[in-house]
Amino acid sequence: MSLSTLTRRAALIVASTLALSVQAHDYRVGDLVIDHPWARATAPGQKAGGAYLKIENRGPSADRLxxxxxxxxxxxxxxLHSMRMEGTVMRMREVAAIDIPAGQTVTLEPGGxxxxxxxxxxxxKAGETLPLVLRFEKAGSVTVQVQVEALGSAPAKGHEAGGHHKH
Ligand SMILES: [Cu+2]
Structure with missing residues (x-):
């Protein structure tokens, strides 16, 4: 393979990586990459709603949200809430911080x-975005745009699988 072919291939890889990161709707702060912040649309009168996202720690030390x-x-x-089964009931409770271990990805998702x-x-409302300021112990603060998705929409997993089911 000639050197120029290699260079062209490298350029293509860079271009497609850039395109992917735009589609994936992600944010960087320090060693952290925050991917696809989203929330489910709420019904009229509903007083609370969850926001979900993925946090990848590419650095050598742990951080905390x-x-x-x-x-x-x-x-x-x-x-910040955690959720777990207590007997047959799912219970939410407030947590002081969410640990983001070095080299790991923590997923905030419905049911967790x-x-x-x-x-x-x-x-x-589905289609709107809401700015959310995330504050990390080491990486500092970053503002992400939370995409509000339709009521009953599947968690982010559905996007990765390429599933776009409409009900
Ligand atoms: Cu909650």
């Missing part, structure tokens, strides 16, 4: 760890 903040005119307060937006002043 300390808080998330949404615009005060839309959300009363925002907490999530960001809880409480005291919504108006419903989250």
């Amino acid at each position: 300390l808080s998330a903040a949404a615009p005060a005119e839309r959300v009363g307060r925002t907490e 760890l999530h960001i809880m937006m409480m005291g919504l002043t108006s419903p989250l």
Whole structure:
């Protein structure tokens, strides 16, 4: 293979990687990559909604998500929550921080760890975006745009599998 072919291939790889990262809707802060922040649309009168995303730690040391903040005119307060089964009941509780171990990816998703937006002043509507400020212990703060997806939409997994089912 000639050197120029190699160079051309490398250029193609860079171009396709750039295109992918735009589609994947991700953010970088320090050693962290935050992928596809999303929330489910809420029904009228529903006072709380979850926000979900993936955090990949590409660095050599652990970090922690300390808080998330949404615009005060839309959300009363925002907490970090975990969810687990207690007997036959799923229970949420507030956690002080979410650990992001070195070299690992932590997924916030329905039924697991999530960001809880409480005291919504108006419903989250499919198609809108909501800025969320994430504050990490080491990496600092970053503002991500949370995409609101239709009620009943599948978690982010559905996107990766290429499934776009409409009900
Ligand atoms: Cu919750």
